[in-house]
Amino acid sequence: MLAEQLINGLVLGAMYALIAIGYSLVFGVLDKLTFAHSEIFMFGGYVGVATVALGLPIWWAIPAVILVAGCLGLMVEFVSFRKFTTPDGHITAALSSFAIGIVLIDLTQKIWGTDPVDLGIPRSFYTASVAMWGIRLAYIKLAIFGVTLAIMVGLQLMIMKSRIGRNIRAVAESTVSATLLGIDVKRVTQQTFFIASALAGIAGLMLAMRGGFADSNVGLSFALKALAIMAIGGMGDVRGAMVGGLVIGMLEALAFQFDLGKLSEVLVWALMIAVLLVRPTGLLGRALAREVRA
Amino acid sequence: MTAEYAFLTGINILLAWSVYIILLSGTLSFANGAFMAIGGYVAGIVTVKFGLPLAAGLAAAALAAAVVGLLAGYPALRTRGIYLMLVTVGLAFMVESGVQNISYIGGVKGMGGMQGTTIYHIYGAVLVVGLALWKLTRSPLQRLLDAVREDELVAGALGVNVVYLRLALFCFGAALAAFAGGLYSHHMFFIAPDHFTVIVSVFVVLYVIMGGVNNMWGPVLGATVLTLLPEAFRVVGAWRQTVFGLAIALLLLFRREGLMPFRMASVRRARRS
Numbered sequence: 001m002l003a004e005q006l007i008n009g010l011v012l013g014a015m016y017a018l019i020a021i022g023y024s025l026v027f028g029v030l031d032k033l034t035f036a037h038s039e040i041f042m043f044g045g046y047v048g049v050a051t052v053a054l055g056l057p058i059w060w061a062i063p064a065v066i067l068v069a070g071c072l073g074l075m076v077e078f079v080s081f082r083k084f085t086t087p088d089g090h091i092t093a094a095l096s097s098f099a100i101g102i103v104l105i106d107l108t109q110k111i112w113g114t115d116p117v118d119l120g121i122p123r124s125f126y127t128a129s130v131a132m133w134g135i136r137l138a139y140i141k142l143a144i145f146g147v148t149l150a151i152m153v154g155l156q157l158m159i160m161k162s163r164i165g166r167n168i169r170a171v172a173e174s175t176v177s178a179t180l181l182g183i184d185v186k187r188v189t190q191q192t193f194f195i196a197s198a199l200a201g202i203a204g205l206m207l208a209m210r211g212g213f214a215d216s217n218v219g220l221s222f223a224l225k226a227l228a229i230m231a232i233g234g235m236g237d238v239r240g241a242m243v244g245g246l247v248i249g250m251l252e253a254l255a256f257q258f259d260l261g262k263l264s265e266v267l268v269w270a271l272m273i274a275v276l277l278v279r280p281t282g283l284l285g286r287a288l289a290r291e292v293r294a
Numbered sequence: 295m296t297a298e299y300a301f302l303t304g305i306n307i308l309l310a311w312s313v314y315i316i317l318l319s320g321t322l323s324f325a326n327g328a329f330m331a332i333g334g335y336v337a338g339i340v341t342v343k344f345g346l347p348l349a350a351g352l353a354a355a356a357l358a359a360a361v362v363g364l365l366a367g368y369p370a371l372r373t374r375g376i377y378l379m380l381v382t383v384g385l386a387f388m389v390e391s392g393v394q395n396i397s398y399i400g401g402v403k404g405m406g407g408m409q410g411t412t413i414y415h416i417y418g419a420v421l422v423v424g425l426a427l428w429k430l431t432r433s434p435l436q437r438l439l440d441a442v443r444e445d446e447l448v449a450g451a452l453g454v455n456v457v458y459l460r461l462a463l464f465c466f467g468a469a470l471a472a473f474a475g476g477l478y479s480h481h482m483f484f485i486a487p488d489h490f491t492v493i494v495s496v497f498v499v500l501y502v503i504m505g506g507v508n509n510m511w512g513p514v515l516g517a518t519v520l521t522l523l524p525e526a527f528r529v530v531g532a533w534r535q536t537v538f539g540l541a542i543a544l545l546l547l548f549r550r551e552g553l554m555p556f557r558m559a560s561v562r563r564a565r566r567s
Binding site: 027031032033035079080083084086090091092094095096098099100101102103105106107110220224227228231235262265266269270272273276277280281 | 322374375377380381383384391392395492493499500504532533535536540550
């Protein structure tokens with residue numbers, strides 16, 4: 001039982017990590033938080049619903065969600081972040097993206113209603129499982145964990161090796177220097193938003209595929225925790241978000257195992273506060289010097 | 295219906311001022327919905343469970359929130375900027391979850407029986423707080439606060455006790471939010487944890503940012519506009535929420551500094567000598 005819970009925790013943590021990476025990428029590049037991120041995550045599940053409703057196989061939802069969520073991210077960047085460049089801009093940007101989130105929730109509920117919507121795929125899709133070492137492993141959970149791991153490795157490679165990744169790191173380091181070196185900061189910002197939002201969308205799709213339904217309330221109850229996870233791991237650090245997500249997922253699963261389910265809601269926030277008080281930039285965070293004036 | 299909107303506007307003005315007071319020293323608090331919850335419940339316990347008058351309930355509410363503000367603020371105010379913002383969000387979630395799990399005050403089902411707030415109480419409170427803020431605007435304290443907000447290091451070097459000032463304002467803001475929460479609960483007759491979610495906290499901050507952070511009238515305007523806006527959008531029917539969200543995004547885009555961005559002079563007009 002314990003092993004099964006731990007695997008559930010890993011799957012949960014993988015989804016947390018995907019969302020947290022998105023927050024972290026955006027924060028790294030812009031030093032700003034996006035509150036629309038959690039609703040893009042929520043929308044990812046509904047892209048899955050729409051794909052199935054169109055009669056396409058569920059796997060088609062993955063490219064669809066990358067495209068749709070990515071474009072939503074570009075829209076959020078244009079409306080809520082492009083104009084707010086002053087030092088106080090992070091508050092305005094956060095609130096503006098929050099407003100976009102409201103619109104996104106409302107439009108989703110207009111189309112699909114306020115109740116969770118069934119994905120419309122056969123039950124066997126998410127109950128089919130294999131027994132291994134006496135543990136029951138659902139294929140879908142294995143798939144989720146595998147895909148997430150692949151994405152994380154790919155992302156880390158992309159950030160460290162590719163041209164886009166180098167540009168993103170340069171802008172994260174210093175916008176001014178990056179501009180002087182001929183990097184198109186606007187373009188890099190857009191790329192970052194596209195990637196971050198696509199990751200959130202994929203995570204949302206995975207959550208929907210795991211449970212078999214899409215829910216318009218998960219933005220607030222699920223994705224916002226990733227914000228705390230990002231802060232625990234270290235703001236603007238992708239590896240911190242990965243590790244933080246997996247650890248929190250496991251801890252929540254353990255809390256359920258020992259019948260402390262109520263605790264799991266508070267756990268992540270309490271942990272975040274504790275970490276920030278001891279290490280104000282998170283466990284793997286950058287040196288404080290850059291953040292003093294944030 | 296009109297009376298209901300007048301009531302909500304008054305409460306929201308008080309809440310907006312509670313964020314504004316904390317923001318005076320450069321601290322942005324997303325926990326004021328939580329302080330409001332503390333106020334609503336403490337005042338409710340005092341009046342319903344102990345049968346004391348409303349005034350005692352409100353006093354207890356303000357005191358309780360100030361103590362929580364002190365305990366939470368002392369460590370939390372060591373962080374800055376976005377980190378501080380996150381800590382207050384965390385605080386809001388923890389209070390919400392705490393309230394949900396205390397069965398003495400009804401848990402998720404909520405608590406009922408509070409009554410006695412009239413519209414005169416609300417606007418009396420608005421008037422008193424408004425006068426106090428007006429006095430503050432004209433006082434040397436405002437200049438100290440401006441100094442702390444604009445450059446903490448310089449203010450500290452000039453001998454201003456920055457930590458003390460921030461903490462004091464955090465407690466004052468918390469107490470005011472709790473006071474508003476107490477008034478709110480005794481008007482609504484019934485409160486539940488989901489009246490005080492993080493969304494409420496975000497909206498209160500929105501009132502202030504949208505109105506303008508540099509003078510005491512900005513939060514008033516922001517709270518009034520955003521409380522009455524959904525009503526004005528009644529014509530669009532079911533699309534109200536969408537239009538409201540878009541309106542906020544557009545207003546922020548085109549009035550980046552808020553509706554009333556000017557800074558009030560903190561000295562009386564110079565005496566000519």
